[in-house]
Amino acid sequence: MQKEWYRINGGAPLEGTVTISGAKNASVAIIPAAILSGDTCILENLPHIHDVQVLETILKQIGATVEYTVGDCMKIDASHITTTEVVSPEVQEMRASYYLLGAMLGRFGECDIALPGGCVIGARPIDQHVKGMRALGAEIEIGSDNILRARAKHLHGAEIFFDMVSVGATINVMLAAARAEGLTVLTNVAKEPHVVDVANFLNMMGASVKGAGTDVIRIQGRKELHGCGYAIIPDQIETGTFMIAAAATMGDVVIKNVIPTHMEAVSAKLMESGARVEEGDDGRDFFIRVCMRERPRPVSIKTLVYPGFPTDLQQPMTSYLTVANGVSTINETIFENRFNHVKELRRMGASISVKENRFCKIKGVKQLRGADLRASDLRAGASLIIAALMGQGVSNVHHIDYIDRGYEFLDAKLTALGADIRRMKG
């Protein structure tokens, strides 16, 4: 396969309007969730991103019929699933393939699944997923072949207290519990917007999920679920990426199709740094306008579970703060290894020190300069694109397959905002 990269001539402010796509992290959970019913589901507002394509491939491999009706609408008919074995190489290509475990267990009471891959940003164990499934009555073994085998003669409700707040475990156990017999109470759950979106989707299928968005979710299991139509929420992280990119390039961007309440932590930090952030409603969409005209003031950031500052925007924010007028600090509390972008930013002249892989101190410089950069994971990729847009001169951002996993039409959207970005092949 030919290698592709982005060539970016930085320095231009982003200006204009951009429309946000459907949420990656909701889509990659809702597509597997669709197999919980033996009917047809139609999902609207799905982003055209690599992770969605991979799930489409996996669903077809197990016998589901998947087709795009119009542009961003996917029709999934899960009535003819032929196997509960999900072990193809595609499963290991992405993290969220683990949602097939909850969905398969809920629907068929069994599943053999290859352990998930995804971005390398820490150890990323799945012990809380396993703990939850076991509490629902599943027997689970993980073989030396890295295949997790789950069997449940009788999936039943349970009270489960998660040891830590995990988005993946919350959603995965919620999927299985939707079809278990009786009441499941999940405590210390994640409250991220996509957790709520998955709960809403399950309820549209006839499930009874209450409390999503709070610390406790109650699920009354149902014998059957039915097909439905459902529109995925806008992507919180794509929204934040464009908000930060607008401020970082001293631009003025209107970001449409957003849910402003999902962005409060990011808006607060951008305003603290001196950016103007306005929310509005044009009668059709909610929008956020970000405008920045001066060098940012330094700020301190601590990543936290929702509604705190999202870890997925820590890397883009680091790029922005490289040119702040003073010293900024970042404390990454969610993942153990999420500063791989720092050495790339240093190539552009950024002054950043990292301690214990948890803390970083950013001494603002006047300007970044173009360089050859390598993305190490999805959001590191987004942070390098922002840095390249900020930098004086040409940057080449390599390994953009990571970026393709989660951002729809990124180069086209940035070009429409006035960026000089080209996708290169060679």
Ligand code: UD1
């Ligand atoms: C999801 C998001 C990812 C985001 C992350 C945190 C998807 C597809 N991905 O990832 O973009 O960065 O939430 O908001 O939605 N942990 C355990 N044991 C477990 C599960 C998690 O120790 O069984 C730990 C993880 O290693 C991590 C922390 O808990 O340190 C949070 O992880 P989790 O919320 O599960 O993240 P993901 O679902 O992998």
